[in-house]
Amino acid sequence: MNRPKVKKWQEPGNVDAYPIGATCPSDHLVSINAGWRTYKPVIDQDKCVMCLRCFLVCPDGVIDKSEEQLTIDYDYCKGCGVCAHECKPKCIEMVKEDK
Amino acid sequence: MKKFISGNDAVAEGVRLAKPHVISAYPITPQTIAVERLSEMVEDGSLKAEYMHVESEHSALAAAMGVSSVGARAFTATSSQGLLYMAECLPYASGARMPIVMMNANRALATPWNIYGDQMDSAMLLNSGWLQVYVEDAQEALDMMIQAYKIAEDSRVLAPVMVNLDGFVLTHTYELVEIPEQTKVDEFLPPINMTEQVMRLEDPKSLCISAGNDFNMEFKIKQEKDLHASRSVIKEVDKSFGDSFGRYYNGMVDTYMLEDAEAVLVTTGSVTGTARIVVDKMRAQGKKVGVLKLRYIRPFPEDEIRDLLKGKKRIGVIDKNISFGYEGTFFTNVNSALLSLENAPESYNFVGGLGGRDITKDNIEEAFNTLLNADKIDKVNYMNVRCDL
Numbered sequence: 390m391n392r393p394k395v396k397k398w399q400e401p402g403n404v405d406a407y408p409i410g411a412t413c414p415s416d417h418l419v420s421i422n423a424g425w426r427t428y429k430p431v432i433d434q435d436k437c438v439m440c441l442r443c444f445l446v447c448p449d450g451v452i453d454k455s456e457e458q459l460t461i462d463y464d465y466c467k468g469c470g471v472c473a474h475e476c477k478p479k480c481i482e483m484v485k486e487d488k
Numbered sequence: 489m490k491k492f493i494s495g496n497d498a499v500a501e502g503v504r505l506a507k508p509h510v511i512s513a514y515p516i517t518p519q520t521i522a523v524e525r526l527s528e529m530v531e532d533g534s535l536k537a538e539y540m541h542v543e544s545e546h547s548a549l550a551a552a553m554g555v556s557s558v559g560a561r562a563f564t565a566t567s568s569q570g571l572l573y574m575a576e577c578l579p580y581a582s583g584a585r586m587p588i589v590m591m592n593a594n595r596a597l598a599t600p601w602n603i604y605g606d607q608m609d610s611a612m613l614l615n616s617g618w619l620q621v622y623v624e625d626a627q628e629a630l631d632m633m634i635q636a637y638k639i640a641e642d643s644r645v646l647a648p649v650m651v652n653l654d655g656f657v658l659t660h661t662y663e664l665v666e667i668p669e670q671t672k673v674d675e676f677l678p679p680i681n682m683t684e685q686v687m688r689l690e691d692p693k694s695l696c697i698s699a700g701n702d703f704n705m706e707f708k709i710k711q712e713k714d715l716h717a718s719r720s721v722i723k724e725v726d727k728s729f730g731d732s733f734g735r736y737y738n739g740m741v742d743t744y745m746l747e748d749a750e751a752v753l754v755t756t757g758s759v760t761g762t763a764r765i766v767v768d769k770m771r772a773q774g775k776k777v778g779v780l781k782l783r784y785i786r787p788f789p790e791d792e793i794r795d796l797l798k799g800k801k802r803i804g805v806i807d808k809n810i811s812f813g814y815e816g817t818f819f820t821n822v823n824s825a826l827l828s829l830e831n832a833p834e835s836y837n838f839v840g841g842l843g844g845r846d847i848t849k850d851n852i853e854e855a856f857n858t859l860l861n862a863d864k865i866d867k868v869n870y871m872n873v874r875c876d877l
Binding site: 401404405407408409410411412413414415417 | 557583584585586646684685687691692693694695696697698699706707709710713714
């Protein structure tokens with residue numbers, strides 16, 4: 390899976406060492422970002438027809454098509470449910486996180 | 489070379505000498521002629537800059553931020569409601585530490601609205617993270633355009649600067665102004681050379697990132713520390729400007745006959761000139777009066793205010809603004825600086841000039857006489873009003 394890489398940020402011990410201005414190199418992720426998800430999309434691989442509709446509509450680009458089956462990067466999926474809503478064969482189920 | 493020009497023209501001349509790469513502005517009331525002059529200078533080739541005719545003041549500052557983000561020199565100008573429309577972008581520019589210079593013609597806010605001068609607009613944006621300087625005359629306006637870039641682009645500062653001119657009284661009146669030579673300005677103000685947070689094709693950046701509640705506060709504290717530290721740069725730049733061009737403005741504040749004064753008026757901007765004349769007249773009558781002119785309101789000259797007003801009997805702060813529900817904004821700021829003084833002077837507020845009402849020599853003399861003689865003075869006094877209050 391083609392996943393973004395988390396670069397550990399060396400947290401400055403003094404405020405003077407913070408970046409000047411709210412600007413940083415692009416593609417600079419310092420943490421995963423999935424904490425606000427209540428439901429997670431789960432793909433039923435048997436029913437999936439690889440139409441890639443979910444891949445196209447995912448606002449966070451977390452659906453990976455580089456392998457034989459689609460996979461979801463749960464480190465960055467925010468659980469919005471657009472993929473499940475748009476899936477024509479209805480093979481994506483939104484599953485409550487505490488289950 | 490000397491020219492007889494308006495405050496707006498003086499700003500345009502100063503900006504031409506500072507050689508910005510891009511000027512972005514929106515031409516509508518309450519915009520001033522400064523940006524019209526600049527467009528003519530770009531047209532006739534005497535200023536080699538891109539002139540961006542944007543669709544609003546909000547866009548004007550957003551465009552200036554784009555310019556600054558690639559390390560180029562940006563200028564914009566606005567006024568009054570235009571500044572307020574731009575307001576959303578102001579903390580973006582300061583938080584991203586972009587050394588943009590903006591002229592603001594201090595003009596009244598709606599409603600009732602008019603195009604005359606007061607300081608309600610910039611006073612409302614004191615918390616935006618911009619340096620705010622208030623100039624007294626057209627010469628200072630021109631000179632501050634050049635100084636402002638030098639201060640803003642200093643790596644110890646990296647903050648945008650708002651140069652405030654009193655609307656109409658300063659922007660639209662004519663004075664004899666010394667235009668510095670380009671070669672000397674080039675020597676004083678070298679081309680912009682930003683090394684931090686600059687976006688290049690080979691080094692793309694994400695601008696104006698978000699920082700959550702885990703790191704956001706430290707970014708803000710760093711910004712606050714650096715704005716405080718800009719005081720020393722302001723003083724350095726003013727000194728070196730004076731050494732090069734022969735005009736010193738005394739950094740954070742200026743004074744007139746202050747040393748032995750018993751009654752002091754604290755001023756900003758063009759009313760200072762009127763106050764100087766009144767001081768001359770009253771001094772000739774043996775009255776010990778003086779003026780403290782606040783040049784910068786952000787960063788605030790708290791040390792200078794304490795040092796210079798220590799031991800004074802009474803002071804009056806002239807505000808061309810009201811923070812509705814309290815008092816004049818600069819009065820509040822001055823008082824908070826005085827708090828740590830033992831035996832601080834009695835301090836009173838003189839609110840005047842709203843919506844362009846004149847503050848005359850007589851009004852200022854009356855304020856001085858009140859400070860010198862009155863047994864009891866109201867906390868807030870309104871100057872030159874036309875009916876009972």
